[in-house]
Amino acid sequence: MVRELAADDAEEYWTLRLEALMLSPEAFATSYEEAVKRKNPIEQVKGNFSADGSHTFGAFLDGVMVGMVTLMQERHKKMSHKANIFAMYVTSRSRGKGTGKVLMEAAIQKAKDMKEIEKVNLTVVSSNESAKRLYSSLGFVSYGTETRALQVGSVYYDEDHMELFLK
Numbered sequence: 001m002v003r004e005l006a007a008d009d010a011e012e013y014w015t016l017r018l019e020a021l022m023l024s025p026e027a028f029a030t031s032y033e034e035a036v037k038r039k040n041p042i043e044q045v046k047g048n049f050s051a052d053g054s055h056t057f058g059a060f061l062d063g064v065m066v067g068m069v070t071l072m073q074e075r076h077k078k079m080s081h082k083a084n085i086f087a088m089y090v091t092s093r094s095r096g097k098g099t100g101k102v103l104m105e106a107a108i109q110k111a112k113d114m115k116e117i118e119k120v121n122l123t124v125v126s127s128n129e130s131a132k133r134l135y136s137s138l139g140f141v142s143y144g145t146e147t148r149a150l151q152v153g154s155v156y157y158d159e160d161h162m163e164l165f166l167k
Helices: 009-025 031-037 039-051 098-114 129-137
Strands: 002-004 052-062 064-073 081-090 119-124 141-152 155-167
Touching: 002 098, 002 141, 009 031, 009 039, 009 052, 009 081, 031 129, 039 052, 052 098, 064 098, 081 098, 098 119, 119 129, 119 141, 129 141, 129 155
Parallel strands: 081 119
Antiparallel strands: 002 052, 052 064, 064 081, 119 155, 141 155
16 A cells, blocks of 8 residues: 555654665665764654655555655746655565555656646666666656766765656
8 A cells, every 4th residue: 555644654754764774875865874863853754744845655565664755846936847756765575566666656646636747857876777667667768877976985876867757
């Protein structure tokens, strides 16, 4: 089951977010070390869930959150026709079972429901072939690669920029 998250989901979301940052550090701009230093992270998550133009979805299996994704509309007027996908993560035990696809479909449908959104952007680590296949299967197209986009320790990761036009 996939649904948009609410304030009551903040603690479970934060636990999953920390797992994501710890187990897949190359996939996120925020590091685990930065995240655990945040003051009142649960309250920050609750605020993010209720922010205008921000929609976070969770995938649940047997009542436990096993995946998440955030769709965020650009805030500047000249860019408000765009939204971005952030914080996509599925636990290892739920990968390869369609969880990522249903999460992305929920985010894309939400973008379509927001009348002003014309396109959705995302970035993905260039070496993450399974994620790139998923995004491509949903209609996303790569439009460029940023070399050395992220540095984790002494290792650099390139990121592919992808876009999906809704209109």
